[in-house]
Each structure stands twice: as C-alpha cells, then as structure tokens.
C-alpha cells in the first residue's frame with residue numbers, strides 16, 4: 001500500500017489523480033492534499049476524501065474533523081517530504097511547484113510530475129536534488145510519459161531523436177492576422193483535451209510545446225537539436241522516439257490524463273485503468289504536420305532559450321506566466337503574449353542560475369518586464 005500526496009488537488013490533474021487513487025484502494029491511500037485559492041472546493045474534497053493531512057495557502061475558515069490542517073509554503077514542502085508519503089503527485093501549476101518539488105526529491109520520494117514549469121526553471125537544481133535524495137522523477141505530461149515509455153525499447157546511444165506531438169491548439173489553421181482578437185474564452189477551448197485554463201492557453205499559443213521541448217531536454221538529458229515537434233491534431237499518438245536504424249516507436253492511447261498519471265504512480269507495473277480502450281478504426285485519419293514557427297514564434301523562442309541556457313528558460317516561463325494572467329484579465333491581447341515574452345527575453349541580461357534565489361530573481365525580473373511591456377502598450 002502506497003501513501004499518496006496530491007499537491008494541487010483542486011486542479012484538473014489533481015482531481016484526476018484523486019480518481020486514480022480512489023480507483024485502486026488496494027494499492028493507494030490518500031495521505032495528503034494541497035490547494036491554493038479554491039477554498040470551497042478544497043473543503044468539499046477534504047470532507048469527501050478524508051486525507052490525513054491538508055495544506056492550504058492561508059488558514060481555512062472551517063476545521064475538518066480527522067484532517068490535520070496546515071498553511072503556507074513551508075507546510076507544503078513539509079508535506080512533500082513527509083516520511084509517511086511514498087508518492088507525490090505534483091499537480092500545482094506554475095513555478096510555485098519548484099520548492100515542493102525540490103523538497104520531495106531531497107527526501108527521496110517518487111514524484112509523479114505533471115508540472116512542467118518547475119522542470120523548465122529548476123534545471124540543475126532538480127538534478128542535484130535527485131542525486132542528493134535518491135528520489136525518482138516519473139513524467140505525467142502525456143508527451144513526456146510517451147517518450148519515457150518509448151525509450152524503454154532501446155539503448156540510449158541508439159536513439160536518434162525525440163518527437164513530441166502537439167495538437168496545434170484551437171487556432172492551428174488560422175492565419176496570424178486572425179489571431180489578434182482572440183478572447184480568453186476562445187483561447188481555452190482545447191480541441192482534444194480538457195485541462196486547466198493556463199495550460200489550455202499555452203496550447204493555443206504553442207508556449208506549452210515550447211515548455212515541453214525544454215522539459216524533455218531536462219527529463220531525458222537530451223540536446224534540443226534532436227528534439228522535434230510534429231503537429232498531430234487528433235492527439236492519439238502522444239509522442240515518439242526515432243532510433244538510429246530507422247525504427248520509430250510511438251505511444252498511442254485515448255486522450256485521458258488518468259492513464260499517464262496512473263503509470264507514473266505504478267511504474268514499472270501496468271495495471272487496469274479507467275481509460276477507455278483505443279479503437280484505431282474510429283481514428284482513420286491520423287495526420288502529422290511540421291509546425292509553422294513564423295505563425296507561432298513561441299516554439300522558436302523555446303529552442304533559442306534552451307540553447308542559450310542560464311536564466312533564459314526561467315524568463316521564457318516567468319514572462320509567459322505573467323502574460324497569461326494579464327491576458328485573462330483583458331489587459332494583453334493574444335498575440336501580445338508572445339510579444340511580451342520576446343520583450344522580456346531581449347532585455348534580460350543572461351547569467352548562470354546557481355541557486356533557487358537566482359531563479360526566483362530572474363522569474364521576478366521577467367514578470368516585471370512583461371508589466372513594463374504592457375504599460376508601454378497601454379500608453380501607446
């Protein structure tokens with residue numbers, strides 16, 4: 001029996017991770033959960049699922065009988081490193097996941113990681129925490145889970161390239177001029193997946209795929225030049241690995257995040273899952289296209305940041321997080337998201353990221369530069 005802590009339990013991934021835990025009471029026990037701002041949803045979850053521990057960002061108005069409550073970032077890191085916890089599901093969105101990730105890895109936990117921003121920004125610190133604590137990092141992101149599974153079919157020196165698939169988002173076929181007036185409601189309507197609003201927006205701008213290119217480089221210690229992106233609108237092939245003899249291994253399944261979440265928790269075992277089987281005859285038109293980096297420059301920027309190293313990936317992520325908030329508030333246009341990220345990258349003095357403080361400073365600078373960009377636009 002494994003004790004599970006779900007960090008970010010009120011979100012899209014968090015709720016699906018809870019489904020996985022509850023579907024396998026013989027394997028998993030819900031030990032701890034965390035949330036940030038959704039107080040009512042969190043209280044309802046605590047009453048229904050009865051974990052031992054719960055962490056919220058601020059004191060909750062009501063106590064929940066049988067649940068030990070604590071508050072703030074320190075408590076979150078403490079839950080991630082709790083000696084009773086075997087598996088941490090990291091389902092927090094944004095760079096806020098980085099400190100609990102480092103705590104969990106230093107404490108030697110298995111981390112089923114959905115959050116990509118912490119890997120993009122954490123770079124060497126994550127590797128160092130893994131070495132120090134002897135923990136395990138198992139990808140939940142469907143593309144990274146696919147690559148992880150395809151890599152099990154050959155030796156490392158036999159791999160030619162990693163091929164990440166991308167749905168292309170809701171605007172894959174729209175000309176760039178037509179993207180200017182996209183609203184938040186249109187931007188979060190993902191064609192194949194149901195996800196939280198930030199990642200849905202990132203899929204529409206292709207920032208998500210940019211973050212995944214950097215995430216794959218970090219997770220699999222692979223150079224950016226050998227990580228390719230292919231647009232695949234049906235989201236049936238979740239990613240592929242090309243081997244040097246010309247063989248391409250692909251991972252296919254229904255688009256259901258419970259499957260990669262479960263695999264990250266049970267690996268190396270495969271157990272029955274609630275995901276419906278994939279009937280390929282229902283999917284006769286699987287298509288693949290090369291991405292148009294002129295129409296979606298966010299992807300090119302990610303490759304450039306990966307190459308530049310240092311704080312550039314941190315700025316790419318931090319600027320995008322801030323720009324997404326401003327877009328949802330109606331203060332930036334859709335195309336201004338990537339323009340503001342580019343503005344921040346152009347002004348950032350790149351430097352090595354030695355520790356967590358360096359990363360948080362670069363992240364803060366990126367956010368400030370995006371606000372500066374927004375101010376210049378609103379004055380113009």
Ligand SMILES: NC(=O)c1ccc[n+]([C@@H]2O[C@H](COP(=O)([O-])OP(=O)(O)OC[C@H]3O[C@@H](n4cnc5c(N)ncnc54)[C@H](OP(=O)(O)O)[C@@H]3O)[C@@H](O)[C@H]2O)c1
Nearest residue numbers: 008010011012013035036037038092093096114115195196
């Ligand atoms: N959704 C997907 O299908 C999917 C697929 C692949 C990868 N991912 C990655 O998984 C992560 C989560 O995505 P999601 O779609 O599940 O996001 P989401 O629905 O927005 O949920 C985010 C969760 O994180 C918590 N949270 C937000 N800000 C926080 C902070 N500053 N400190 C602590 N907790 C915080 C939220 O709590 P409150 O609700 O209480 O504010 C919520 O529980 C992202 O990194 C995303 O890129 C998601």
